[in-house]
Amino acid sequence: MSAILDEIRAAYQPLGVAVEGVATYGTYYRLRCARCGAALGCVGDRLLPGMARELVDGEMDLYAAGLAGCACGHQAERAVAIDPGRAAAAKARFA
Amino acid sequence: MASGNMIEDERDSERGERVRGGGLWPFWTQIYAEGDPLPDLSCKVDRPEYNFDEGDDLPEDYRGLLMKMLRHEGERAGNKSFLGLMGTCIEVAETLAPDAAARLIKSEYLAEELKHAIMFHRIAVGLDPDFALRDVPYAHYAFHLPKETWADDALFHFLIDLNGAFHARDWRESSYVPLRKISRTVERDEFGHSEMGYHFLRAICAERRGRALAQTLLPKWYAAALDMFGRSDSPNTPRFIQWGLKGVGNSEIRAAYKTYVDRKLVALGLDLPDERQGRRFL
Numbered sequence: 001m002s003a004i005l006d007e008i009r010a011a012y013q014p015l016g017v018a019v020e021g022v023a024t025y026g027t028y029y030r031l032r033c034a035r036c037g038a039a040l041g042c043v044g045d046r047l048l049p050g051m052a053r054e055l056v057d058g059e060m061d062l063y064a065a066g067l068a069g070c071a072c073g074h075q076a077e078r079a080v081a082i083d084p085g086r087a088a089a090a091k092a093r094f095a
Numbered sequence: 096m097a098s099g100n101m102i103e104d105e106r107d108s109e110r111g112e113r114v115r116g117g118g119l120w121p122f123w124t125q126i127y128a129e130g131d132p133l134p135d136l137s138c139k140v141d142r143p144e145y146n147f148d149e150g151d152d153l154p155e156d157y158r159g160l161l162m163k164m165l166r167h168e169g170e171r172a173g174n175k176s177f178l179g180l181m182g183t184c185i186e187v188a189e190t191l192a193p194d195a196a197a198r199l200i201k202s203e204y205l206a207e208e209l210k211h212a213i214m215f216h217r218i219a220v221g222l223d224p225d226f227a228l229r230d231v232p233y234a235h236y237a238f239h240l241p242k243e244t245w246a247d248d249a250l251f252h253f254l255i256d257l258n259g260a261f262h263a264r265d266w267r268e269s270s271y272v273p274l275r276k277i278s279r280t281v282e283r284d285e286f287g288h289s290e291m292g293y294h295f296l297r298a299i300c301a302e303r304r305g306r307a308l309a310q311t312l313l314p315k316w317y318a319a320a321l322d323m324f325g326r327s328d329s330p331n332t333p334r335f336i337q338w339g340l341k342g343v344g345n346s347e348i349r350a351a352y353k354t355y356v357d358r359k360l361v362a363l364g365l366d367l368p369d370e371r372q373g374r375r376f377l
Contacts, residue, residue: 027176027232028183031243039190041247042183044239046232048375055241055315067308068243094307 004045004052005029011052015063016078019043033070040070061090116200121207122294123287132286133264134351138342145270145339149221157338158222160331161271164340165219166231168262170208172216176232181205183242191245197295204252204291207284214281218273236375237319246299246309247316252292254320254356260285261352270339293359300363310365318373320356324349326376 009019012031017040020030031040047055060079062068064087069075080087115121126132147153153161169177188201219227233239237255242248263282269275299305325332327346335341343351357367371377 027239028179030186031241039186041190041241041243042186043241044183044233046234046236046239048236051236058315059243059311062244062308062311067304067311094304 004047004049007049008043008045008047008052011056014078014082015056015060015069016074017069033072033074035074036070036072038070038072040068060086061093064090065094067094116203117196119294120200120203120291121284121287122290123283126286126290127283133260133282134355136261136265136342136348136351137268138336138339140336142337142339146272147270148272149218154338156334157270157340160335160338160340162222162226163331164335165215165222165226167234168215169231169233170211170215171219171227171231172209172212173219173228173230174212175230177212180233180238181208184208187242187248191242191248193245193298197245200291200294204288207288211281211284214277218277221273235319235323237316237323240315240319244308244312245295246305246312249292249295249299250309250312250316253289253296253359254292254316255323256285256288256292257356258320258323258352260289261348265342265348268339268342296363300365306364309363313360313365314368314373317356317368317370318375321349321353321370322374322376324352 005019008029012019013034016034018032018034020032022029027046028042028044030042032038033040043052059068060083063075064079066073066076069079076087079090145157147157165171171177184201184205188198192198192201216227237258240247240251242251260282263278263285266274266278267282269278296309300309325345327344327349329345332341332344336344353370360367
């Protein structure tokens with residue numbers, strides 16, 4: 001499973017989301033804000049190859065608009081830093 | 096709360112029963128009282144009639160298919176990965192639920208899934224004690240998708256638990272008697288879990304930003320839910336049907352499921368995703 005886990009970690013890292021060690025037995029992992037450590041949710045390690053990056057990219061607008069991610073605003077800030085134009089459009093769309 | 100529910104609450108109170116989930120739980124009762132909510136999935140092809148009970152000698156092919164089905168089902172007390180999934184449900188509720196009432200409803204869900212773990216554990220012990228204790232992580236990616244918003248959790252329950260209800264509906268005529276015996280309980284419970292997700296989803300979609308959130312997340316869960324029925328051309332399907340372990344093929348049950356969920360999603364004001372978008376198992 002380490003290859004998929006590496007892929008999941010790499011997909012979340014630019015957004016400032018840390019994939020913590022095992023959340024519960026075996027196959028599920030806790031997502032935390034890389035800045036303040038708040039719990040953000042969970043993910044499992046049986047995603048298909050390539051899926052993690054696709055999912056994170058698909059939800060970038062939600063992070064930018066503050067509909068996903070930490071209340072401290074870290075992921076929203078990261079989304080702006082990654083693609084300012086897309087983030088601005090997302091904020092306008094979800095306002 | 097509707098006046099009908101209040102009357103029920105008073106009756107429960109008179110009987111000394113505790114009102115559960117703020118009077119909403121279980122979610123299936125009101126809908127089943129109006130009739131069978133799920134489509135007819137009875138077998139339409141000629142096939143031999145088999146009945147196998149616990150302790151019977153099972154044909155090798157039959158046994159293999161039954162075990163395969165139960166590995167996918169996964170809700171067993173001896174399956175540590177299932178208990179792990181339940182652990183994430185508690186964590187998600189703690190982290191993402193909007194209020195204590197929602198967390199309480201989720202606790203009723205967990206209690207009911209743990210009841211299923213006992214029921215399927217007993218079926219597993221009756222088949223193979225080694226299997227009953229085996230850890231079998233859920234293989235399908237639908238059980239591993241990230242949940243980062245309350246809308247993710249609502250969509251997971253509405254769509255993925257409903258998949259369980261459709262499969263349990265299919266077991267009403269199962270040739271494996273222990274499975275047939277628990278089918279109605281599991282079906283209505285899983286249907287109720289789906290309705291719980293729909294209840295949360297309705298609240299989310301009542302607000303414009305919430306509906307936009309649900310709309311953005313919908314393709315991820317919709318594709319996974321349709322994929323969960325397996326490939327339409329699976330070579331195992333005719334064998335499952337011939338042995339009486341399934342009533343209909345993957346494409347037929349998927350189509351019935353899609354008709355059902357599409358109607359409910361449209362009622363929420365959501366646009367339906369393209370049914371081929373993001374699919375891995377057509």
